[in-house]
Each structure stands twice: as C-alpha cells, then as structure tokens.
Amino acid sequence: MTGQRAQVVGVGQCSLDLLGRVARYPAVDQKAELEEVLTQGGGPVATALVALARLGVTTAFFGRIGDDEHGHRIRGDLVDEGIDCRGLLTDPGATSQFAFIAVEAGSGHRNIFWTRGSARPLLADEIDAAAIASCRVLHLDGLQFEAAVAAAVIARRHGVVTVLDGGTLRPESERLLPLIDHLVVSERFARQLCPSDTPVALARLLEYGATAATITFGAGGSHTLTRAGDSFHVPAFAVPVVDTTGCGDVFHGGYIYGLLQGWPLRKLVVFAAACAALKTRALGGRTAIPTLAEVESLLAGQGRREGGVA
Numbered sequence: 001m002t003g004q005r006a007q008v009v010g011v012g013q014c015s016l017d018l019l020g021r022v023a024r025y026p027a028v029d030q031k032a033e034l035e036e037v038l039t040q041g042g043g044p045v046a047t048a049l050v051a052l053a054r055l056g057v058t059t060a061f062f063g064r065i066g067d068d069e070h071g072h073r074i075r076g077d078l079v080d081e082g083i084d085c086r087g088l089l090t091d092p093g094a095t096s097q098f099a100f101i102a103v104e105a106g107s108g109h110r111n112i113f114w115t116r117g118s119a120r121p122l123l124a125d126e127i128d129a130a131a132i133a134s135c136r137v138l139h140l141d142g143l144q145f146e147a148a149v150a151a152a153v154i155a156r157r158h159g160v161v162t163v164l165d166g167g168t169l170r171p172e173s174e175r176l177l178p179l180i181d182h183l184v185v186s187e188r189f190a191r192q193l194c195p196s197d198t199p200v201a202l203a204r205l206l207e208y209g210a211t212a213a214t215i216t217f218g219a220g221g222s223h224t225l226t227r228a229g230d231s232f233h234v235p236a237f238a239v240p241v242v243d244t245t246g247c248g249d250v251f252h253g254g255y256i257y258g259l260l261q262g263w264p265l266r267k268l269v270v271f272a273a274a275c276a277a278l279k280t281r282a283l284g285g286r287t288a289i290p291t292l293a294e295v296e297s298l299l300a301g302q303g304r305r306e307g308g309v310a
Contacts, residue, residue, distance in 0.1 A: 006131065009138050015046075018039050018099070019036075045165065055257050066093075087131065089126060109244065129154050161182070163181065185214070237298065254295070258271050278290040
C-alpha cells in the first residue's frame with residue numbers, strides 16, 4: 001500500500017445493515033409498522049474504524065465483499081469516512097454480508113437477522129505485510145480467520161499492538177488468542193470460554209498472554225484486569241438510548257484511540273464507554289458515532305452513574 005501510513009489497520013468482516021425501528025416487537029405471525037428505516041454499513045472492525053476515523057485517526061481496512069449492490073454500498077460508506085479500502089477485495093459473482101436489524105423504540109434493544117453472503121473469506125496471502133508492519137495498532141474480530149492470524153503474526157513480529165473484538169467464541173479462536181495484546185470481549189464470549197464469575201473469566205483470558213482483558217456488559221459497564229494485577233469496573237454512562245446497535249464496535253474504536261494516546265488503561269476504558277454511549281443517540285451503528293469534541297464534552301460535563309450503555 002502507498003500513501004499516508006495508517007495508524008490502525010483492521011482485518012475483519014463488513015456488512016450492509018438495514019435497520020428498522022418499531023414501537024414494540026410483535027408477536028409471532030403479527031405485523032408491526034416501522035417508524036424509521038435506515039440503510040448503512042456495519043460490521044465489528046469496519047465500524048470501529050469509522051469511529052477512529054471520526055476521532056481523527058488514519059485507518060485502513062482489509063476484508064472481502066461481493067460485487068453486488070450491497071458490496072458497492074459497503075465500500076462507498078467506508079471510503080466516504082476516509083478509510084483506506086485498497087485492502088477491501090471484491091469477489092466476482094459473490095454476494096456480500098447483509099443484516100436486517102429490528103430496533104425496539106424506548107428500550108433501544110435490537111434483534112439481528114443476517115446472512116453471511118457468498119464472498120470468500122480473505123486469505124492469509126492477501127494481507128499486505130508492509131501495511132501491518134508499519135501501523136501502530138492491528139484490530140481484529142476473528143471473522144476473516146486465516147487472514148487475521150497471518151496479520152497478527154506479522155504484527156507480533158514487528159511490535160505492533162493487537163486488539164481483538166471477541167463477540168462469539170469459535171473453535172478456531174484458540175489459535176488467535178495467544179497473538180492478542182488487548183482482549184476486549186463480550187459477556188457472551190467470556191461465558192463461552194469460562195462459564196464462571198467475572199474475575200475468573202478475566203483471569204482465564206489473561207492466561208493466553210494478553211496485557212489486559214476487558215469484558216463488556218452493555219448497561220452493566222465493563223470489567224478489566226491487567227497482567228500487572230490491576231482490576232477495575234467502569235460503569236456505563238446514563239444516557240437516553242435510541243439504538244444500541246454498534247455500541248461494542250464503537251467501544252473498541254474508543255479503546256484503541258486511548259491506546260494511541262498512551263493513556264492509562266482506566267482512562268481509555270472510560271473514554272471508550274463515553275464513545276459507545278454517544279453512539280446510542282440515533283438509529284444505526286454509525287449515525288451518531290461522536291467526534292472527539294463531543295466525547296470530551298460528555299466527559300467534562302456529565303456526571304457518570306450506572307444504567308447507561310457501554
């Protein structure tokens with residue numbers, strides 16, 4: 001890759017999301033009118049990179065889409081955010097990942113219906129080693145697995161910090177976890193790995209060799225444990241919630257931003273929680289992703305208490 005060096009490189013899945021908001025979820029075989037409809041790009045790593053781009057960080061994305069209309073829209077949305085998409089390859093004749101997300105008004109809770117599409121997984125030899133070696137942080141979701149492992153090996157060789165968004169534990173995850181410096185995983189991932197209490201789950205995550213492990217609990221905030229033995233809970237921000245879609249992705253974007261600044265871990269986790277909270281202001285995983293000024297304003301002007309979304 002040429003041009004401006006990306007500070008953060010992401011390897012993972014991307015999709016097109018069709019979101020609809022309903023007053024309340026209908027019973028089986030019943031109808032519900034959508035109050036609001038929105039189409040935009042999604043995906044864990046892709047959305048985290050959007051969050052970073054809005055915070056002023058240079059980013060690049062590696063993945064694969066089909067050559068369908070959805071794929072064109074996925075690429076266009078990322079390019080419009082200023083993300084380098086030369087590593088986003090197109091699979092001729094294939095379809096792209098697509099999701100329909102039903103969001104309940106009032107609670108902001110959502111149900112996701114999705115299809116993986118037929119585009120092939122990214123291969124290890126399709127990763128640009130120079131782009132990985134020259135960045136500061138590599139962000140992965142483990143969904144383009146062979147490419148993710150190859151990228152993580154390159155990152156480890158060149159001293160690049162690695163971050164994993166662990167949403168669901170998969171059989172092959174055991175190969176990737178030892179290559180990760182910062183494990184930031186969902187409650188579901190943690191319970192799949194270790195169906196015990198949170199301190200035990202965090203300790204189990206650190207056994208793979210990470211510097212720090214964080215488990216996110218949505219409205220319950222997050223719990224973190226470091227290799228040095230520091231342990232802390234960061235409550236979520238109490239904010240009016242429209243839609244929780246993408247909160248975890250944006251949390252990761254904020255977390256990585258803090259790593260780039262060299263902040264203490266507690267400070268960067270609080271910053272990540274603020275980013276995620278502000279994202280809930282509007283329908284869609286990317287619509288209300290905040291700017292740096294908006295995050296700083298929330299941190300400076302709002303007292304924090306449990307009950308929001310992280």
